[in-house]
Amino acid sequence: MRLWTALLTTLCLLLAGIGPRADAQLALPQVQIPDAARSLPQWPDLNTEPLISAVDRLPQIRLDRITALLRGHRESIELDERGEPAVRGILVASGIDAAMIARAGEAGFALLDREYIAGLDLDIARFHVPKGRSLTRARKQLAKLLPDAGIDVDNLYFASGPGGALPQAALATATGGGAAKLGLIDGGVAAHPSIAGRVEQRGFATGAPSASRHGTAIASLLVGNGPVRGAAPGRRLLAADVYGTDPAGGNASAIARALGWLVESGVAVTTISLVGPDNRLLAAAVTRARQRGMLIVAAVGNDGPAAPPAYPASYPGVFAVTGVDAKGRALPEAGRALHIDFAAPGDAVLAATGVNSADRLRGTSFAAPLVAGRLALHYPAPSIEAIGPAVAALVMEALDLGKKGRDKVYGHGLICGACGGR
Structure with a gap:
């Protein structure tokens, strides 16, 4: 039994990018409120559109989103x-x-x-x-x-799920220290009752922090307590708004600054439900955050399996998360990463969407915080030595899906299967 535990811990250290070859893997490099165009369109209605047709349209949806963003903001x-x-x-x-x-x-x-x-x-x-x-x-x-x-x-970088501005919404605030801190890099978080008094926010773009639907939803799935319940209910959350009112918000520079703040604040686990291309600054920031003991959980996005690999989910040591429906099937719109580590509920997930609203949402965005919340329960404070046991504990609670053992579709399996209001 001790041998098995040691082997599993070693494997999990390698999964997290920390292990016998850590020096080589982790060497220091040489070194707006989101409008409709910054969020992925809603997944096509499968009740009215054949599945194959809907999946085939995803690459064009992605291109249309980028074209609309460029057309509306050519100056920036x-x-x-x-x-x-x-x-x-x-x-x-x-x-x-x-x-x-x-x-x-x-x-x-x-x-x-x-x-x-x-x-x-x-x-x-x-x-x-x-x-x-x-x-x-x-x-x-x-x-x-x-x-x-x-x-x-x-x-x-784009929010990997339905978003939108909440221009009149009050911001969530923190009223006390609370338990272990989690991190969120997204839009701003509205003051929904499920997260009242536990969210500290900082802006990293013009006009930030400013409440957004997407950021509020992710926050509630992390630390929500009550009818809208997160995977780590009652915990304290530090939320970095990298969008604000800047049409060019959500950029690599803003995400790097946000990671720096969260590291300085002692955050152990951070959720990034944003997707975009490989970028040298983002890669350097992610690597350095990980070297300081932060575990990063990222969504693979909803651009479909034909889309380019999603980042930051594809970086080594980042926990890439896909979404599944109520029957444990991978969402057909789920994007891809260079690796998949875990799956979590991503369909009809109950999340806060404003000061007094909650909705059933779909997308890999809403799977990632469920994995991050569970991981944070095993890993409450940054510590390189604690990463292996924490990841091993999370792997042990995963429900195997698909092919036996770890596979390319579900990773180690389903986390938090009863979460998201199921």
Whole structure:
């Protein structure tokens, strides 16, 4: 029995990216309120539309969402070389120093701002793209000029479930210290009774924090107590609003700052139900947060199996979560990641959506906080030594689905099967 426990713990350490080869895996790199276009459209009504047709439409829905976002905010958003939205005319460099900044300036890349994210021990700088150069061309030029820095565009990330603004909604607040803290990176959280007095919020975009439907729903599924009940009821939540009123909110820079705040605040488990492309700044921020003992749980998104791999869910050591329906079947609209770790209820999930409202929601967004909440019960405080036993405990409570053992569809299996108001 002791041998089995030791082996399972070792496997779970590897799952979390902490193990005998941790130094190689975790080496430090060289380094708005969301409008309708920033949220995924509702999954097509399967009562009126054949399943195959609905799944086939998902790639076009994704493209339409990006096109609508670009059309409405050309002054602040443009596409990178992969066709992914990013902050217009801005490049971000991580692992930067004064000499690099001077070299970039001589080549026409004017420094916009520079900051140090203390929680991650990460220096970042943002540069203006020289006039007349495309974002793609400028990124390649600056990367060649500064090969020891992490150069990338400032990509945008989408809520992986139905969202929307709550412009008149009061914000949830914290009235006491409470028990173990969980983290949330999303939109702002409204003052729903299920989470009253337990949510501390901070903004990382213009106009933030500002209540959103999506952020409120995720918060209630984490720490809600009462008729709308989360997976870790009654716990304290730190919520980082990375959208605010900025049409280019939800960018990699904002998420990195949010991670730094949560690390400094001692958060052990953070939920990110946002999806987008691989990005060097985001990858560096996630890696450094994990090195400091934070466990990150992310949704795989709802763009369907033909979509590109979702990030941050696809980063090593991030717990990628898919959604299932009441019969334990994977949601056909669930996106994909380079790995799947767990599944959780993602259909007809009861969640708060405003100050006095709750609805049944669908999407992988609403599965991720159920896994994060259960993980936090096993892992209340950041500690590298405690990661293995905590993950092992979560694996042991997973209900095996699909092929026997871990598989590519459900990972280790279903967590919190009775959660979400089922």
